[in-house]
Amino acid sequence: MKISEVKEVLAKLDAVNFKLPDGTILPSHFHVTEVGKVTKHFIDCGGTERKETVANFQLWEAGDYDHRLAPKKFLHILDVCQKVLGEEDYEIEVEYQQSTIGKFGLSFDGKDFILINKQTACLAQESCGIPEASTQSESSSCSSSSGCC
Incomplete structure (x- = not known):
């Protein structure tokens, strides 16, 4: 609003x-x-x-x-x-x-x-390697090669 x-x-x-x-x-x-x-x-x-x-x-x-x-x-x-x-x-x-x-x-x-x-959200999911349908509970961390974590 x-x-x-x-x-x-x-x-x-x-x-x-x-x-x-x-x-x-x-x-x-x-x-x-x-x-x-x-x-x-x-x-x-x-x-x-x-x-x-x-x-x-x-x-x-x-x-x-x-x-x-x-x-x-x-x-x-x-x-x-x-x-x-x-x-x-x-x-x-x-x-x-x-x-x-x-x-x-x-x-x-x-x-x-x-x-x-x-709610919080990752604004750069493409950089973190998070699949679109994934939720936080399904993906506990970013991939180690992504550079986002």
């Missing part, structure tokens, strides 16, 4: 709810503690230089059980953050504290924002 899509949805909502991948709704007293632009500049295991940029929302809950983030307030937060985000319509990544900080994608089901599990 992109920033523009979140803004469009917020303009039509009466309440802001986020749902975890298992269907659990975040406590209604959550806060949006950060909105920012995160750029990851890296080299994959095949030697290709890559750069990824996302808009990041950090969600947090505290003991202030009477707190409620209204859609208009969330829109205001996004407007204030425009000076950091710029005009680019980035995909959104959500951070939420669980046993460690979880990173999620974001979608909307018509009523609630849905946090979507993110």
Whole structure:
């Protein structure tokens, strides 16, 4: 989900709810503690230089059980953050504290924002010698001659 899509949805909502991948709704007293632009500049295991940029929302809950983030307030937060985000319509990544900080994608089901599990993947499978149909559990390591491990 992109920033523009979140803004469009917020303009039509009466309440802001986020749902975890298992269907659990975040406590209604959550806060949006950060909105920012995160750029990851890296080299994959095949030697290709890559750069990824996302808009990041950090969600947090505290003991202030009477707190409620209204859609208009969330829109205001996004407007204030425009000076950091710029005009680019980035995909959104959500951070939420669980046993460690979880990173999620974001979608909307018509009523609630849905946090979507993110997965790691090899971006240079052709360099690692991993067959296309293979999964991590089927292939425990790269070939020693591939240079990726």
